[in-house]
Amino acid sequence: MKQRIYLSSPHMGGEEMKYVQEAFDTNWVAPLGKNVEMFEKEMCDYVGRPYAVALASGTAAIHLGLKYLGVKEGDTVFCSSFTFSGSCNPIAYLGAKPVFIDCDYDSYNMSPEALEKAYSVYPDPKAIVIVNLYGQPAKFDELKAIASAHGTPILEDSAESLGASYKGVKTGTFGDISIFSFNGNKIITTSGGGMLMCNDEATRKKVLFWATQSREPFPWYQHEEIGYNYRMSNVCAGIGRGQLKVLDERVKRKREINALYRKAFADNPYIDVIPTFEGAESSYWLTGATLTKDCKASFMDIIDALNAENIESRPAWKPMHMQPVFADCGFVTHLTDEQRKKSGFGSVCEDLFSRSLCLPSDTKMTDEDVLFVASVVNKTIYDKQK
Ligand SMILES: Cc1ncc(COP(=O)(O)O)c(C=O)c1O
Structure with a gap:
């Protein structure tokens, strides 16, 4: 039998072990350390965005990103329908309801026409999850103009599009919050992992706080909010640093x-x-x-x-609106x-x-x-x- 040809499998560059070894040599085999800090910095430099938080998965990044955008119980969140479930499961984690939006034939991504139409049925969405499918950026000029006219923040799901650009600007910079995935099948991998990218220190600090069990700054363990164990490990971040080189x-x-x-x-x-x-x-x-x-x-x-x-x-x-688990959610198409x-x-x-x-x-x-x-x-x- 010929060797199997895969859809998209992990492809090491050669320098990953150097960083992983460093984590072992310094005993930083934990969800913090130099590799985590450096991986965040190197991703900021690559993408062209000032702040990043390395997390356990892209799904975790969407979850905390939507939480930061204020999504809560009973809210409506618009989301591309033509995507993987990781884009919209976090909407449900927060007790909100997704309303799925159709794509267009020339980008396969969210149709600006359908998005505009969605506001006539659901006038008050809390956020919009816009996906860059299979590495192709969405039509951000049009989509962002519609979202900002209605005052809705965008979470850009760039899980599949690290390295892509729209009009010369890298994906991962278009959302109020943007995310990447480093799952094993992605263009670069950390075995499993994700990254949240944002524009200000306050967002970074809050997301990091939630991702590390919402521990308050007291000598003892004090918790005033529900937290999550979502931080990326220093070993995984070492793989990511090696992968970024290639x-x-x-x-x-x-x-x-x-x-x-x-x-x-x-x-x-x-x-x-x-x-x-x-x-x-x-x-x-x-x-x-x-x-x-x-x-x-x-x-x-x-x-x-x-x-x-x-x-x-x-x-x-x-499409997510065809999935049994989302059967009771809204869907908007621009087709007549x-x-x-x-x-x-x-x-x-x-x-x-x-x-x-x-x-x-x-x-x-x-x-x-x-x-x-x-x-x-x-x-x-x-x-x-x-
Ligand atoms: C479009 C999209 N969104 C979200 C995710 C979730 O990322 P992760 O698997 O790192 O949780 C993935 C892929 O896995 C994806 O393809």
Whole structure:
């Protein structure tokens, strides 16, 4: 059996062990220490944002970020529907209700039109979670203008988009609070971890306070608020510091992989790599692809064919408003009834989910690996078209 090709697996750069070893040598094997402080500083320098708090996961960062933005029991929070559940589970942790917002066909991210429409139904959301899907930035000029006209803060979920930019500015800078994930499948990893980025010391201090069990400054353990054990370990932060050294290389390789797929599918009229738009410089964490409506192969046909070759791929995220656990939550699409009838789907993200998949985008893949994957995809499609 050929070696498995993965969707996006951990890819060490070589310097990680130096920092991990330092943590061991100094006995700082704890959720604090030099690596944690330095990883935060190095992320601030990379992203171009003044403050960061290293946390146990991206989900924890969203949780504390939304809490800081004042989300509480009974509130409404707008959230991209086309995403992973980590984007919206924290809304529920806080006792608030998500209202999911449709995406558009050119960015696959939150539709500004749908966001504007959502205010006519839900006039008073406490915050908006905007996701940068698969490394592609959302349309922040339009989205931010709408949010600020209504006075709603943005939590930018950049879990998938470290290294991407919008109009020359790095993602992770667009939200009032922004977050990253360093889960094992992300562009760089700390095995598991996250980072909250913000603009002022007061936010950083409060988030750090909550993340370390809300311990008050007394000689004894005094707690006046509920706290969380969400801090990143000094060992994990050491992995992150080593990984940051190769981040630019990883982004470059993800973009090369995307370009190879685009070229390989250029003559196939039944499949399109996820489009990009003016101003977006995606990191292409994952290369997504969408089958045309007249393609006779389904995304599962392709996933099965790839799996038979020991290649990992997966369907696009199933929209959150279609998930049983969020069945009682609101959803807003910008499509008119006529457009919905014509497309046969209730929304853009339902349509895209029915025809899209994520192709292996592992930075350890060779050009030959990518071309082989593309050849299996092309063959599966053409065999079904016969
Ligand atoms: C869009 C998105 N949001 C949030 C998360 C949650 O991050 P974590 O797994 O670090 O909790 C992830 C990924 O895991 C994600 O892809």
